[in-house]
Amino acid sequence: MSAPIIWIAIPFIAGILIFLISSERFSATAGGAISALLALIALFIPIDVALLLGTISIKISPAIQFFGRSFELNTADGFLLAIIYGLASLWFFGTEASGTQSRFVSLGLMIVALLTASIAVEPFLYAALLLEVAAMLVIPLLVPPYQKAGQGVVRFLTYQTLAMPFILFSGWMLTGVEASPSDLSTTLQAGVMLALGFTFLFAVFPLYNWIPMLMEETPPYATGFLLWALPTFTTIFALGFLDRYTWLRNSTQLMNAIQFAGLLMVASGGLFAALQRHLGRILAYAAIAQTGLILLIFSLQSNQMANLVFLTLIPRGLELAIWALALSILKREAYSLQFSDVQGLARKYPVATASLVFAHLSIAGFPLLAGFPSRLAIWQSLTTDLSILFWVFAGMFGLLIAAFRTLAVFVMTDESGWKINESWIQITMLTVGVSGLFILGLFPQILQPLLENIPALFEHLSQ
Amino acid sequence: MLPEIVSWIAVALILATTTAMLINTDWRVNLGALALQYLAMLWLVTRHLPFAMGSAKLITGWMVVAILGMTRLGLTNVENEEESFFPRGQAFRIALMGIVALVTAGAAPSIETAIPGLGLPIIAGGLLLIGGGIIHLGITTNLLRVILGLLTMLAGFEILYAAIESAILVTGLLAVVNLGLGIVGSYLLLAGSAPLESEEDL
Numbered sequence: 001m002s003a004p005i006i007w008i009a010i011p012f013i014a015g016i017l018i019f020l021i022s023s024e025r026f027s028a029t030a031g032g033a034i035s036a037l038l039a040l041i042a043l044f045i046p047i048d049v050a051l052l053l054g055t056i057s058i059k060i061s062p063a064i065q066f067f068g069r070s071f072e073l074n075t076a077d078g079f080l081l082a083i084i085y086g087l088a089s090l091w092f093f094g095t096e097a098s099g100t101q102s103r104f105v106s107l108g109l110m111i112v113a114l115l116t117a118s119i120a121v122e123p124f125l126y127a128a129l130l131l132e133v134a135a136m137l138v139i140p141l142l143v144p145p146y147q148k149a150g151q152g153v154v155r156f157l158t159y160q161t162l163a164m165p166f167i168l169f170s171g172w173m174l175t176g177v178e179a180s181p182s183d184l185s186t187t188l189q190a191g192v193m194l195a196l197g198f199t200f201l202f203a204v205f206p207l208y209n210w211i212p213m214l215m216e217e218t219p220p221y222a223t224g225f226l227l228w229a230l231p232t233f234t235t236i237f238a239l240g241f242l243d244r245y246t247w248l249r250n251s252t253q254l255m256n257a258i259q260f261a262g263l264l265m266v267a268s269g270g271l272f273a274a275l276q277r278h279l280g281r282i283l284a285y286a287a288i289a290q291t292g293l294i295l296l297i298f299s300l301q302s303n304q305m306a307n308l309v310f311l312t313l314i315p316r317g318l319e320l321a322i323w324a325l326a327l328s329i330l331k332r333e334a335y336s337l338q339f340s341d342v343q344g345l346a347r348k349y350p351v352a353t354a355s356l357v358f359a360h361l362s363i364a365g366f367p368l369l370a371g372f373p374s375r376l377a378i379w380q381s382l383t384t385d386l387s388i389l390f391w392v393f394a395g396m397f398g399l400l401i402a403a404f405r406t407l408a409v410f411v412m413t414d415e416s417g418w419k420i421n422e423s424w425i426q427i428t429m430l431t432v433g434v435s436g437l438f439i440l441g442l443f444p445q446i447l448q449p450l451l452e453n454i455p456a457l458f459e460h461l462s463q
Numbered sequence: 464m465l466p467e468i469v470s471w472i473a474v475a476l477i478l479a480t481t482t483a484m485l486i487n488t489d490w491r492v493n494l495g496a497l498a499l500q501y502l503a504m505l506w507l508v509t510r511h512l513p514f515a516m517g518s519a520k521l522i523t524g525w526m527v528v529a530i531l532g533m534t535r536l537g538l539t540n541v542e543n544e545e546e547s548f549f550p551r552g553q554a555f556r557i558a559l560m561g562i563v564a565l566v567t568a569g570a571a572p573s574i575e576t577a578i579p580g581l582g583l584p585i586i587a588g589g590l591l592l593i594g595g596g597i598i599h600l601g602i603t604t605n606l607l608r609v610i611l612g613l614l615t616m617l618a619g620f621e622i623l624y625a626a627i628e629s630a631i632l633v634t635g636l637l638a639v640v641n642l643g644l645g646i647v648g649s650y651l652l653l654a655g656s657a658p659l660e661s662e663e664d665l
Contacts, residue, residue: 133636161644
């Protein structure tokens with residue numbers, strides 16, 4: 001069997017089959033189990049290496065041809081697939097606890113399969129098309145049939161659609177740049193096209209306005225999934241560009257532009273988060289600040305760049321999953337996530353509120369939590385430029401203020417006595433997640449076996 | 464010579480239909496104009512792609528028009544499409560389209576010089592649709608019109624991209640994107656308009 005069939009076709013078909021089953025509990029378990037199984041296969045069975053099990057020889061072939069183009073997942077992609085499907089299984093197992101509609105799992109599996117196809121397709125710039133198809137599949141998750149579509153969804157769809165032509169054109173132009181690297185005008189045009197495409201995909205300032213709008217309009221768990229999935233694969237896609245084109249890595253102007261965009265997102269995301277009075281919007285701005293951090297890492301021009309990106313991306317999946325799950329639980333009680341409606345919920349939902357605050361603190365880079373090791377590494381890399389460091393600290397400080405404001409709102413009540421209203425499945429999921437935050441914060445070296453494969457995946461970036 | 468003339472007729476049709484979509488508030492006229500737009504697109508695309516691949520784009524486009532039309536026809540309680548955007552007069556929108564036409568006239572020859580062999584009518588048609596689509600997106604918040612704007616913009620992009628990339632996979636994926644936009648647009652139009660029909664409600 002070939003790798004693209006296992007990690008693209010099977011989850012996609014499984015998603016379709018689960019769609020036909022309306023049972024919420026079954027779909028969550030099935031989706032979570034399939035993803036976990038795919039993650040374990042990726043972790044323990046190397047692609048394109050023959051394994052002998054007694055007299056039986058097993059080998060997963062790396063490529064498959066489809067309409068004249070190739071989909072390839074190599075040995076080095078194994079760790080990436082393990083991370084992706086491992087984190088996806090967490091999201092799917094959490095579906096029942098969040099009370100999200102059952103089609104979340106089916107559509108989620110299809111989305112993850114399509115996004116995996118985006119890292120497997122050759123030529124790799126076709127990934128833009130698959131990202132667009134995945135973005136369209138997200139829409140039914142964001143807008144339930146009984147709810148009118150808001151402006152956030154429309155803007156999301158518009159920006160994702162606008163990104164695709166820019167990326168495809170830039171990919172075509174980049175082949176021209178490769179052929180004649182001295183042609184400055186083509187290089188400039190390709191750079192501008194590429195920058196515009198990724199500006200839309202990464203939702204760079206000011207094009208991130210749809211994210212807070214979505215968090216207000218749509219179910220938090222589905223939006224949280226979107227904020228995890230699309231930026232993660234966009235980041236891998238962007239790393240692919242940087243890895244393949246030397247002139248992109250060496251372009252000082254482009255790196256300065258990326259650094260500026262990243263700083264603007266970190267600082268504005270943190271600042272705006274501190275000013276919000278809606279829990280969903282705070283999550284939105286925290287996710288924006290985190291995407292800004294990833295852009296900042298791109299601009300470091302260090303051989304540790306890819307390692308740092310994944311050190312940020314892996315905890316991000318966990319943090320967003322816990323935060324979104326906690327928000328879903330609270331929203332079922334309060335109906336709205338405005339500060340005025342969630343006052344004092346810490347006494348009614350202690351596990352959900354505590355988990356939310358821990359996830360928030362982790363994204364803000366609080367010590368002992370999962371986000372801290374990557375923040376520390378970023379700060380160390382930025383010590384040469386204090387002005388940049390200042391703005392990064394400002395952004396993180398804004399997130400920290402938002403976390404303390406949230407905590408203050410949760411405990412603000414005249415009531416006395418504590419009561420646990422979460423179900424056992426919600427408590428289990430949140431406890432496991434928060435334990436994960438602490439384990440990744442206290443023992444970041446457990447990610448080392450995954451991170452040591454990055455040089456094989458992005459050969460040029462790691463030199 | 465004759466294909467060149469027909470190509471310019473297709474460009475004129477694109478300009479007329481894009482302007483019609485921009486100034487008309489009647490959804491029937493807009494969808495009709497979009498259908499004609501795909502016809503003009505077929506001609507321009509087949510300058511570089513085989514007829515079969517071009518016709519796949521036409522069929523996809525018409526399917527999208529049919530999906531959106533049937534959805535819109537079934538909607539009864541639609542809010543007033545008149546928007547609060549100002550200025551919203553027809554003259555303003557025609558002026559905007561005039562600017563797009565002027566920019567296209569200015570940019571097409573230089574693009575033809577930069578990418579020889581593309582063909583002036585193809586560049587002009589593509590740029591007109593991209594410009595028209597972006598203007599559409601800029602002046603409206605109405606869901607159907609946003610989808611029409613996106614489809615128009617994508618049609619322009621497809622005309623230009625067909626000249627530089629002829630892979631079947633790309634053509635197929637672009638068809639999926641177009642169909643997807645139609646289905647998503649239809650879903651969003653329907654969302655919130657249908658009554659709940661769960662077992663509890665019944």
